[in-house]
Amino acid sequence: MNLLVESTRDIREFLRGDEETLVVTHHSPDGDAIGSLTAFGGMLDQLCVPNVIAVDDTPPMKYSFLPGFDRIVNLKAHPVGKMYPRVVVLDAGALERIGQAKSAIGPGTRILNIDHHFTGEAYGHINLVEVAAAATSEILYEICAAWGLEITPQIAYGLYVGILTDTGRFRFANTTARSVEICSKLIALGVDTSFVTERVYFNMSVDAVRALAKALTSLEFYFDSRVALIGLGGANHSSETEGFVEHACSIDGVVLAGFYSEMEPGLFKVSLRSRGRVDVNQIAAGFGGGGHKKAAGYRFRGDLADLKNSLMQAFKVGLDADLQGNSTSETAGILPWGRSTMVEN
Numbered sequence: 001m002n003l004l005v006e007s008t009r010d011i012r013e014f015l016r017g018d019e020e021t022l023v024v025t026h027h028s029p030d031g032d033a034i035g036s037l038t039a040f041g042g043m044l045d046q047l048c049v050p051n052v053i054a055v056d057d058t059p060p061m062k063y064s065f066l067p068g069f070d071r072i073v074n075l076k077a078h079p080v081g082k083m084y085p086r087v088v089v090l091d092a093g094a095l096e097r098i099g100q101a102k103s104a105i106g107p108g109t110r111i112l113n114i115d116h117h118f119t120g121e122a123y124g125h126i127n128l129v130e131v132a133a134a135a136t137s138e139i140l141y142e143i144c145a146a147w148g149l150e151i152t153p154q155i156a157y158g159l160y161v162g163i164l165t166d167t168g169r170f171r172f173a174n175t176t177a178r179s180v181e182i183c184s185k186l187i188a189l190g191v192d193t194s195f196v197t198e199r200v201y202f203n204m205s206v207d208a209v210r211a212l213a214k215a216l217t218s219l220e221f222y223f224d225s226r227v228a229l230i231g232l233g234g235a236n237h238s239s240e241t242e243g244f245v246e247h248a249c250s251i252d253g254v255v256l257a258g259f260y261s262e263m264e265p266g267l268f269k270v271s272l273r274s275r276g277r278v279d280v281n282q283i284a285a286g287f288g289g290g291g292h293k294k295a296a297g298y299r300f301r302g303d304l305a306d307l308k309n310s311l312m313q314a315f316k317v318g319l320d321a322d323l324q325g326n327s328t329s330e331t332a333g334i335l336p337w338g339r340s341t342m343v344e345n
């Protein structure tokens with residue numbers, strides 16, 4: 001990814017002066033959201049810009065090892081309370097996704113949006129949206145490189161976690177040579193990769209394991225087992241459900257998978273994954289959400305039966321189009337050396 005010199009210059013200009021700056025990311029924060037938040041806080045510290053890093057949610061404890069994690073303000077517990085002259089929004093395809101952090105934005109607030117989601121919404125005064133980047137953290141690395149910032153441990157660990165998690169440990173189709181190259185540089189700088197993987201993926205809380213067990217027992221199949229759905233309805237919600245959907249998506253023959261979790265009565269968080277050619281970003285967008293072709297999500301108000309019905313209708317449209325060759329995404333993967341193959345992932 002070649003960041004336009006202009007963009008980084010505009011961002012540097014945006015950050016000039018010592019006005020206090022609020023840095024926020026999306027609710028239900030994942031590794032890229034938290035990692036880019038702590039890393040950007042470290043970048044601003046180096047530029048001597050006073051900053052508050054915040055999210056409208058409880059930051060998942062599995063990222064608590066990140067330097068700077070303790071500085072993250074949980075806006076659910078500590079509402080913003082004032083307007084900021086500058087707000088930086090990281091990893092959020094739509095401004096709605098920052099939740100009540102929006103109340104920090106007044107008529108005089110300038111917004112900087114740094115993201116990698118495909119979205120038509122350029123809600124910032126400055127928008128650096130690089131859809132080719134596997135993670136927002138990847139974009140932040142390029143900014144550090146362009147400005148010659150020192151990659152401190154806080155920055156290095158944040159960026160590494162962001163890229164590691166958004167590429168599904170370098171497994172998803174968004175992984176590029178550059179993603180791996182950046183991680184290689186971060187490891188060379190001192191990131192303990194084994195420690196990070198251990199903490200993020202192999203250190204589940206007991207509650208999270210029990211929630212996963214419940215979710216797995218809810219497993220349902222649709223459309224000749226090409227679609228798998230798992231979820232946590234009723235009072236079974238857990239805030240540590242990142243990655244649960246991958247279990248439904250890892251089943252032989254499944255090309256579309258969903259996971260739902262009832263955050264409060266009648267309000268569900270829904271995660272979608274595609275292993276084939278159906279574009280789940282389009283499906284999520286139909287419900288007011290978004291994401292990427294192979295990983296997307298939305299929030300749903302209603303009861304569980306409505307959620308399932310509407311989701312299966314949308315999946316059916318995608319599957320039918322795919323069978324007729326009018327896939328909503330690319331029709332086949334062509335390997336660079338010319339061999340045509342049905343890439344399923």
Ligand code: 5GP
Pocket residue numbers: 026028030091093094097117242243270271272288289290291292295296297298299
């Ligand atoms: P996950 O299912 O892991 O929460 O999210 C998968 C992808 O979809 C991520 O890129 C995430 O940012 C995006 N996503 C998840 N939920 C929503 C949502 O409610 N709205 C939008 N716009 N994007 C979402």
Ligand code: MN
Pocket residue numbers: 032033091116134135136166
């Ligand atoms: Mn991301």
